[in-house]
Amino acid sequence: MLLPSAAVAFALSATGHAAGMDKPVLHTGSFDAKIEYCQDCHGPSGQGYRGFYPIPRLAGQQTEYFENQLHAFVERRRPNNIMANVAHVLSPAMITHLASRFHSMNPAPLGGGPRQLIAAGRKVFEDGVPDANVAACAACHGPDALGRGQIPRLAGQLYPYLLKELTNWSLERGQNPAHPDTSFIMAPVAHSLTRSEIEAVAAYLSNLK
């Protein structure tokens, strides 16, 4: 008797043995299923993806920052309908495991940003713009933009995503005035950067390994 292959796959997956099946098996409700679901949008190695929106790189992200953002989505301090839906069903243990797994990924940057701006962007990143009261990004994000603790990795982040975040910072972060969060630190920086400085530093970061 021939069973539909999907049903076979599901039956086999219930026992955890899918060797020999060339169709990928989803262990519904488990960690593997959740990671694949994230990777649908964020890329198979978490490198990010240019969907209708630029979907950010998660690979190599600081675990504390990763977890903070998921909480921010749930609490609508960072409004994003898609990510609120993603995040609010995650258990604390799942969040921790996802953070750890994405932190360990290390693909090359997706790239695609304007290369001619990289030199100017590096200067903004390392020195800031003292005359315009823009703090040097490296002071907090580190000389290699790898981040630390609650401070995110920026190396290899998508160019259009960085543009969007820096341009819209005060509209997208810290949106619950009754519960201010650490996103306030970036508000004066994002506000003080000119459009061309944002493009330059985004170009530099999007090419960093």
Place this chain on the structure above:
Amino acid sequence: MSRILSRSQIQRCGRQIGGIAGLLLALPLIVAAVLPHGASRAEETKAPAVPKQELQAKLAYCQVCHGAMGQGFRGYYPIPRLAGQQPEYFENQLQAFIEHRRTNNIMFNVAHVLSPQMLAALAVSFQGFDPKPLGGAPKNLLAAGKKIYDEGIPSAGVPGCTSCHGPQAKGDAQFPRLAGQLNDYIFNKLTNWSSERGQNPSNPDASAIMEPIAHNLTKPQIEAVAAYVSSLE
């Protein structure tokens, strides 16, 4: 916010203007500092003033890294507390960054665009902040740290820190406040003293005074005393 001018502020004002003229000009400030309502009058006659908006913008910029109340911040590097810092020390450090006697690329960039008036205004502003210490040091080191702070390490020729930094680690004039400073920042500074401070041998500065002390402290001693002062308010 009313403010009584300290003697060093008045002296600095006098030095800037110079000589007898300076003394005469400083006289109203000295008088103002002594009279009961002199504090507000002193603010009006303080010279030369940085435009308020310019100072606020520059302060906000410093606060991005050093914390909203100057309490310090653990960025990629531990970024030091500036709140309650001695203005003379504060100004000396910015000057040292500019002249590369104290090597730090980020702070060089920050400092070299500051006018002398802005430098002084920032020093006064940060002196006025008084947040709680950021904390984070291991509590089990506090007792050992206090002993080192108060008594020094006689066998190693290390004097008690209290002799220059004061019993509450508030500092004085060119001796910095240490109270509430980040313990990991202090650890880095004491460990790297000779490679970060006094880097122009043809222009030695006051940092030389700390060199033998930093050199003679062992790593556990540094950790202990750093933990202790980081807990002080």
